[in-house]
Amino acid sequence: MAENYFYGETTVNALGLLVLVVLAIASILVPRRYAAVPILVLCCFVAPGQRIVLAGLDFSFMRIILMAGWARVLIRGELSNYEWKPIDAVMLAWAVVGLLAYTMLWGGASGQFIWRVGDTMETYGAYILFRCLVKDWTDLRTFLMASILLVSAVVGFFAFENQTRRNLFAVFGGVPPETMLRQGRLRCQGAFAHPILAGCFYATLMPMYVGLFWSTSLHRLLAAVGILASLGVIFFCASSTPILAVMAAMVGGALI
Structure with a gap:
């Protein structure tokens, strides 16, 4: 098993x-x-x-x-x-x-x-x-602000996992204590069941962070932090699926 x-x-x-x-x-x-x-x-x-x-x-x-x-x-x-x-x-x-x-x-x-x-x-x-x-833009903005703070912390755990090949979240069960390796690259997953799930989760937040650029200067700054942190998580996941998700979001944004 x-x-x-x-x-x-x-x-x-x-x-x-x-x-x-x-x-x-x-x-x-x-x-x-x-x-x-x-x-x-x-x-x-x-x-x-x-x-x-x-x-x-x-x-x-x-x-x-x-x-x-x-x-x-x-x-x-x-x-x-x-x-x-x-x-x-x-x-x-x-x-x-x-x-x-x-x-x-x-x-x-x-x-x-x-x-x-x-x-x-x-x-x-x-x-x-x-x-x-989450019923209106104010609710969504509050949720996104909280998610930016969280992803800013999460990317630190992913960086630690990438450097040590140790997943600290393994103490809870459901994720392996040793990070999986594929084609010479560590596939970090944090608290998620699989690296693809982790990367896709944060990839789906990025388009909403982009939407914050049409707001106050503080929101634009926080949005930039959220985008960079999400990209960091996606990088540490070493999976193509989250990258494709980001590309799909870019295409969709261009069409809009």
Whole structure:
């Protein structure tokens, strides 16, 4: 079994549990414009191996904090003014097609179907949750400012991993303690399950950072910091997929 295999096994680190509790409480109590930030913090700094398995149901820390976010939305009635948009229908179609295709790929195996249902609920549920929490440009700007601070810290961990071949986030489980090597280059991954996921995550933030250049001088400065830090993470991932994502964003921006 691969050393970074982590599904179906309860793995709880004391520090990770403390971080989860603090962030989950914060996501419920803070003003709405900040409510998505704790989820982002968990994504960036707690590896995916942290999870609690109950009666065969796999509750990763990400799923738990998303549940806390949904509890907040329902308790505070923040779902009441949610407006259905065409992009929501596209995302729903993507989720349903993905579920059906994966189930057929595995011949309708019940275990794989249950896993995919959980994964679909997590991804689509996270999408709708963020739609409820990030509603206008002010909310988005607040989220981006927080993400810039986070990526500025994350790139330091990636640089350390690149220099030492040690992934500090391995203490949480779900990522290997020794960084993988391909064609003579270290593929750093930080708290993400794979270098490609890490690189693509920060690559998708970059177009939004570019959008901050049409704002105040402070926002332009922070946007430049976010772009440079994101490029640093992408470089340390040593993967072509995030680079292609950046290029696609550049093409899209040019068309706009």
